[in-house]
Amino acid sequence: MKTNPFISTTALALLLTLPQLKAQPHVSMARGPIPPGPELRTEGMPREPNRAGLITLTTLSGTVQQLTANDEAILNGFVLGTGSSTVIIRFPARMGKSISNIAKTGSSVTVSGYSKPTPEGESVFQLVNLTAGKTTVTDTPANPPAVLPTPSLRTFEGKVAEFLVDKQGRTRGLLLTDQTLIKVPPHVADQLVSLAPKGSSISVNGFQHSLGDGEVQLNKRTIVQAAQLTVNGQTFLVR
Template identity: 45%
Template sequence: METNAKLIALALIISTLSSPLAHAQNPAGPVPPNEPALAMKGPDGDAPHPGGPGRRHGKPGPGFGRDDRGDEQEPGRRHPAGGLTSLTTVSGTVGQFVGNDDFILDGFTLNAGSGPTTTVKFPPHLGTQVQKAIKAGSTVSVTGFSETAPTGETRFRMNSLTAGKVTVLDAPPVRPTTVPDAPALTTATGKIADYRLDRGGRVSGLVLDDKTIVSIPPHVAYQLTDLAKKGSTITVQGYPKTLRDGQVHLEKVNVLRASVLTINGQQYLVR
């Protein structure tokens, strides 16, 4: 009996050592779940990035930053969830026009007679139509829906606007028949008069003493607050912001998207 027990125990040990599970063990320890032991490289030699096709080096794929009508999304714009959105109509008198961070017309204030003033927003490509249809003091009816910006501001998103016999609809932009020429590289030199802040209170650009606005990404602006103080002289190479069809500036302003900055004789590439 003792001999048989020893034989059975030996057979169990041999069976365990020869099982597929034992051979599958990683000598360096178990592979963490959901993590490949070796990341595969993409066709260009880079490791693939999360986000699916069209996303490399942290850059968004096609369509990111644009809404489903093809126009650029303004910072903080939130589309309602899919499905039906309830529309309401508000009426009142137009106060003043408002614009986005590039001073492009994209809204106006509306005084309904009681309660706080409402800010009505619309896509920038409708700017020319809205500017022709209304002015300060005009009586208008606006159909749309309320939305809340990341800053907590409540706004009224326009779906249609009626002023007298004129109606402006939130229609998609017309695709241009010809491809516009690429903007030419421009150089500007001046003293930093102020920092430009976005709606979230973050530095998003520089204002030079000749009123030129230098547009830079927030992470670059964060570095510049130490490198370029107010009153410092700076040379900027960049590309001017051009208006698309239907867009209109609230005031004449030169917006330059920086590509190279020269500060105290040192050049910096803006990335």
């Protein structure tokens, strides 16, 4: 069979008139890196809280050399002489009454507890239980009061005897000549050092702190959380 020359010529001409097709560059459909999203958590599965785990207890025996207190004069520890060294013993303030009844200066005691650092970097021995003679006192969780006391605003007046500075060098408050302790934030105390130096007369509106259950003061002090201060006729709001 012969090929029709007309059809061949026509087909050839048609092919020559078609536009040249160019290869298109390959377009990837893959997306870029996915930014990290929020941490995924399984519903109903809360994070495990931080726990101290098991703590090894150590027993020390010795003589109570000196009772110690915090800035509010509330008993919270004592210095124990073991014969070869002295150890700073700390306990919750709520144990002050029960411990002071059986462990006085010069008493022989046995203490069980563990060593721990304080925020100031000091190493202390945290008391868990104390035995003096046939009596043992144990640190137990505090019971919340059935009814919280309602604080009332009172006015206290006096002269500045001194400013109280903690172990980190921060001024925490001022002590009046009648042993009233006025507590203010450190940044306020720094202002008062120049505004109301020692010997200045000051008037304070504030809330008197009541001792908690079991707390004992080594030195009788009235503790006041300041709300307003008046110095040289000018009243300041404490914030």
